[in-house]
Amino acid sequence: MAPLTQTALTVVTLAVMLLGLAGLILVIFPGLNIIWLAALVYGLITGFDWVSGVLFAFITLIMLVGNLADNVLMSTEARQTGASWLSIGVALVAGLLGSLFFPPFGGLIAALVGLFIIEYIRIRSWRQAANSMRGMALGCGWVVGVRIFFGLVMIFIWGMWAFIL
Template sequence: MHMALEILVSVAAVLLGLAGLIGCIVPIVPGPPLSYLGMLLLALASGWLLYSLVVLVATGLAAVVAVVLDSLLPPAAGRRAGAGRGGVWGSIIGMLIGTVFFPPFGLVIGAFLGAYLGEVLYNRQNTRPLHAALAVLRGTMIATLIKLAVSGVILGYIGRGVFLLLQGSF
């Protein structure tokens, strides 16, 4: 491969990896899959020589698991604490609104306020809406940390791959 093409592929892979990290915070952007796509781009550019099959499969599975947990943890934590649909949906809507209008802390504040308001407005039989809102928030934070960890590890592999690709020593 020509050096200019290697540089272009490397820049694209790093940008995908960074977009993946941002996507861990921004609810609409699929963080770990974007990071993984950057890793796959480098692997393809090297003729599949940069990473072992085990590393590619393990990081791919980790990206999928992180995305699935992101969908399952907040509602599961909320339901366990007595939250209803209003709290869970309020959390999701609050995250979106908070992320757009109050970055970077809007994700956390929006998830909490949305869950609390959702519980107060739509689940009036819940005598502990604050407890449910905190549980949804806890699930959201744990899922976000898992996504950040997975995307961070993948970005580390991207950095290593870029170094090896540009050195021609893979």
């Protein structure tokens, strides 16, 4: 590949990854998936060898763990405040739908409102429902930090691949 083309590809890939990283601030935005997809496209264009394949496998593993941690942290915080699994499930579905129809914050708002409504119907206490909603919101806060950490690690690994190897 010509040096100018390689440089352009690297700059575009890094820009997409940084966009994905910035998007991780939004709880419902799939920033880790965007960073992963940028690394995949980079690998498909430049070609994979044994070392880059291993690095991409690590990037993939981190993306999967990060996406799983996302749901686990939000659910755990809500569950610790007494929220039912039904409420958490409704919140996750509402969050997905809200993010599709009302981005960028519709998903977060829909998840919290969905959790509150189901919890209020279930236990008839707006205070306890609000407490469960607060727990999920706290979990969302933790998720942002964890996702940014995972995103930075993914970009660092890609950087080793692109700039050192």
